[in-house]
Amino acid sequence: MEDYIGKLRETLENAVVKRLMSDVPLGAFLSGGLDSSLIAALARKHMDQLHTFSVGIEGSRDLEAARLVSKHIDSIHHEYILTEQEAREKLPEIIYYLESFDQDLVRSAIPCYFTSRMAADYVKVILTGEGADELFGGYTYYKDINDADFLHRELRRSVASLHNINLQRVDRMTMAHAIEGRVPFLDLSMIRLGQLIPPEMKIAGSPPIEKWILRKAFEDLLPNEIIWRVKEQFDEGSGTVDMLDGLLKGVMGNTEMENYRRRFSETPLRSKEECHYHRILMEVFENPEIVFSNTGRWSHRPFHTERPKDVKEITC
Secondary structure (H helix, E strand, O other), X not given: OHHHHHHHHHHXXXXXXXXXXXXXXXXXXXXXXXXXXXXXXXXXXXXXXXXXXXXXXXXXXXXXHHHXXXXXXXXXXXXXXXXXXXXXXXXXXXXXXXXXXXXXXXHHXXXXXXHHHHHOOOOOEEEOOOXXXXXXXXXXXXXXXXXXXXXXXXXHHHHHOHHHOHHHHHHHHHHOOOOEEEOHHHOHHHHHHHHHXXXXXXXXXXXXXXXXXXXXXXXXXXXXXXXXXXXXXXXXXXXXXXXXXXXXXXXXXXXXXXXXXXXXXXXXXXXXXXXXXXXXXXXHOOOHHHHHOOOOEEEOOOOOOOOOXXXXXXXX
16 A cells, blocks of 8 residues: 555656646646645645635635635635626526536536636636546545446546546636646546556545545645545535525426426436526527537436446446
């Protein structure tokens, strides 16, 4: 295990340093979660000063955690308080740049849009923590996989599918504001190392802890409450999910949703929320069918460990 820990520390730091090369100002997204905090902390070691950026609703867990990390690494920290009204006003623009109606993707794109917009006032290049969950088993459903070989295959599939989902969100939200997102966790050396580390070291402990070896490798770099912070997706930690109840209230009734689903029966629409995003996408593009044919989707299937094909799958 110590060999893997040493190699992980060395490889990730090298991947961060490689992405610090820039002729323009560079900063880091900082949600206060493990992944972005590690990237920001490693970058700060090699920079005289580092601008960090976080967004969330008032009192959100991400904002509080990001403040703690910023103080710990002594970054120049910026935060933006997200409101329901502004999110509603900007939703068509977000969906336009995202080119997707996928419920989970739109949710996480909302805070990413506002963080990118804020960062664009200070930097032209931004470091992000994308890829760590797929390499080291960060999502909750991975914990339900009891077979190590199957978990390994599922993580490989997740990494291979990133270009259809999360990386599109980061790339499109940053480029919408003319900044470049860089992803140290997806350096080829990190991906190779990720395939060598045994799955039993990625989800370990009782109860199981996701990204265990990543946490162990850097437990001296950040405060314990950050290193061992429970995984929250961007839309959860920022409070976007909590805000959506008000944002989506009254946008579509049950009968309207069923009629809308029948109208677009060739596209599985999971909820009123997703129907609403689909409808917005139809409105913001003159030829939405072209966009639909290239839209990545998170699709959910019942998970059974005895039937490996029945897992959460990404399709395009």
